[in-house]
Amino acid sequence: MSHHPMSYALDNLRLLIAHDSQDEAEQLMNALRNAGRATRAQLALGEDDLLRALKGGAWELMLCRPTFGDSSFESAMSHLNRLGKAIPVILLEDNFTPDTIKAGMSLGARGVVPNDDRDLLSLMVDRVIEFLRLRKELQHSEIVRHDAEKRLSLLMDQSRDAIAYVLDGMHIHANDNYVEMFGYESADDLAGVPIMDMVSASDHAKLKQLLRSRAQDESQTHELECKGVNTEGSEFDATFTFSASTYDGEACTQIVIRASGVDESEMAERLQEMSQKDQVTGLFSRSWFMDRVDESVAQAANEGRLSTVLYLRLDDFEHHQSGLGLDGADDILKSVAEWLRAEVGEAHLARVDGEDFAVLQPVADMDEAAELAETLRAGIETLMPEVTAKTVHVTASVGVSFVREDARSSQETLTTALKCCNQAQRENAGKGNAVKVHDPMDDVAAGSSEAVAMQVRQALEQGAFSLRYQPLMSLEDEAEHAFEVFVNLPQKQGEAMEASEFMSVAADQGLVGKIDRWVVLNAMRAAAAFSEPVSLVLNLNGASLADASLADWLGKAMRAAKMDGARVTFQFSEGDAATYLKQTGAFAEKMKALGCGISISRFGGGLDPFKLFQHIPATMVKFEGSFTQELSKAEGRERLTSIIKQVKEGNRKTVVGFVESAAQMQALWTLGGVDYLQGYYLQAPMDKLEIPDAA
Incomplete structure (x- = not known):
């Protein structure tokens, strides 16, 4: 998992x-x-x-x-x-x-x-x-930027180069090397000194010209070779590099004067380039590619420039590896890389994983990206590289995503292209050799209620839902094995759809009762077939609780599965319980008579949650998720402690879910009154019923 x-x-x-x-x-x-x-x-x-x-x-x-x-x-x-x-x-x-x-x-x-x-x-x-x-x-970005600036100023103070920051032609800060180079006592003496004073009078015209062109476009980097002049009037050769920067949160110009005698910049670039290149194909690596996508996300946001990311994967590559050996497979990668390099020209190209390549290129519109993807797919199919005297037939599947002006992150863009590539590989009976272009409307359509309703109906006909089991860890009795059961809807591609994404649509269509019955039946069957006795917490939805025949049906289902009522707890959310108060009360009484537990989930979110206990004989509550999040604050811990105390007064069990970290776990151990813990930190929901190894 x-x-x-x-x-x-x-x-x-x-x-x-x-x-x-x-x-x-x-x-x-x-x-x-x-x-x-x-x-x-x-x-x-x-x-x-x-x-x-x-x-x-x-x-x-x-x-x-x-x-x-x-x-x-x-x-x-x-x-x-x-x-x-x-x-x-x-x-x-x-x-x-x-x-x-x-x-x-x-x-x-x-x-x-x-x-x-x-x-x-x-x-x-x-x-x-x-x-x-x-x-x-935005707040988070501001904090990160501020940290980066602090690190930058530390690096600047340790740099061998002379570095200064200039605003409106005046110095606002400089490191020790710069101060020394021009013969000043300290950086404070430089504050407010115009940059003109740093170069020989014979170069003033050149410097003015450069500053004028910088005023037009500050994003460019400019170099000026000139005579520097110190406070004593003696001159020396210097190359000033002007580039855009920020100092103390304000946009300004950074000036760097290289320490003479060593061309470190070229060496650093070479080293940088070597570290970012893949040894087999000579293409850039994934981290370099991500930096380029980062840049295009910024460009899209600032200039509205549309770019495309093509994710290419060679189909059935393991087959080539086992047939030709690893060296032979490397030769295929080399020839594909060479061909791609020639084909995409100016575009950014990288090898991002085993047999996976990626291309980043600005495009005029989505059609242009689709055409490029198709050209590359068709070209690779006709490539036929010669490896160890054999002609090899290679094909590739291509996924296409876009960096649009509302793009959120480079990661998201690459992942979308990868998902599309996976879809393309499923084409042609799993042989791939296809192109799938991401359509932003797909995301909307996939989530549209019509599409979801259709999927839910199909899943009910074919029994295509799947169950996941998440343990509740008992703090009292280690031998007790209790699981909460969740239902989701597997998708052809991508993550399965969680209940929260389809239940409201199912409710509008009147299908919730059917789904709940399917879940109960299949979870009980799994429990009955399991080697050890387990307890189940089964979630029911509000619309099911309104169905008067449900309680009798559940009684029959339990007998058929030989489930003892003491090992079944039916759970519904506080919001549903409040909406269907009478029906929930009547249902709970009937189930309690069969020896079952009754639990209220998302407890503590409403305006007066304790009012529910007057109508519903709850034996357990599972607290709303934000309580766990607030454990790091004293007032959060106090609020949860007081609400637990009130819940426990009626001998009810308490479950704290959404435990995501050791710190939360620690806080809950010491809180007192908690019977069960649950969350990803302890165990993510599992695809089948099994007892996780004790950590």
Whole structure:
């Protein structure tokens, strides 16, 4: 199993609702939840509530009524400003007119929506989530950039070269070598000295000319060979290299004067080039290629330039390796590399893996990229290299992706091209020799509800869902083997579709009950066939709970699978339990009579989760994921401790999931009151029921 830590950062929107009605706030919360959005909310019915919430928690979004209790939107905004909280606020306005929108915006609302328009609110929440994600990314980049600048200034101080930074023709900083070269006492004496003073009067005209052309385009690097002049007026030969840089976060010009006698730059470039070249083909390596894709991502963002990445893989290469030996296979790689080099000319070309090559090239449009890919595919097919006196027939599959102006990262672009290449290799009955071009609309269509509904129907007909089992580690009894069962929908290519991606569509189509029955039946069969007794936690969806016949059917299914009720816990989310309160209560009573456990997942996200216990005889709860994330903060630990205490009062078991790190694990051991731990750090969900080795 590959370990990929989940990022729960914004899947778990922490929502603060400042409202004048508890009932309406709960409906609002459920509407957002059912649309698959917010998961963790707190209600402020007045000024005191609001201040307590603002001081006590980390909120990502606030929904606010014009007035709530003894407070108002205006007063809430002034508290946010006073406390330095950058929480985007959406105003839920009764009287929705251009004037109230302007008034709300001018007081700092991120958005204004009519109080009764849930669809518009959902769309607005999505916009704000995107804004938050970008803000977080930007913050992260700023921090990384700042660190890089600090490292740069350290390197600069240790450099053998003379280096200075110049803004508007004046020095703002220089290293010791530069200061010495021109005969100054310290860098402070240089501050504010014009760059003109550094070169001989006979070269002033040349320098002025260079500075003028730099003013036109600062991104270029310019060299100036001239006579440098020191404070005593004596002159020396120097080559000034001007390039764009930043100092203290401000754009400026960096000047480097090479230490004479050693042409280190050429040597460094040679070394750099050697370290980045692949020995077999002489092509550049993957890390070099990624740097080029990084550059094109920046170009796409700044200039809107479209580029394409072609990922080429030679088909059935193992066959060639075993037939011709490793040296023979290397000869094939060499001849393909030579041909590609001649064919793609100016484009960036690299060998990125065993028999995988990649090309990066600016293109006018997507069709041009497709044509290039087809040309390369067809060309390789006719190549017929001679290896050890045999003519070898080689073909390649090509995946094509694009660096568009909204491209996020070089990694993503290369991965998309690789996925397309994998798809192309499946063509022609798995023989490859095909091209697959990534269509951005594919991503949208694959996620469109029509496409998903069709897949779900097919999967039900063919029993094509798959189950995954994630252990719950008992802190009480090591011999107990309990597993939570998840369902997903395998895809022809790429990762399987998680339940969260298809259940809401299945619910709209009325198919959820069928899926849940399939899961229960197949999980119980797996448990019955397993060599040791195991307990199962089976997730049911809200729409299933509304089906009155489900409880009787489950009773029969358990008898058929010879499952003892004590080893089965049925689990549903807090949001579903709140939405289908009566039905859930009735269902839980029936299942409890059969000896089964009842668990509420995503617990603690709602406005008053404990209210559910009045209607539902829960024997266990699994806490909402953001609690685990907040364990690193003292207030997060306190909040979880107090909520665990309340849950345990009714003799209920507690599960903390989403454990991603040793630090979280450590914090949970010492917290007390936790019965089960679960998460990728302990064990990722497994494709079949098995007891993982004790770590």
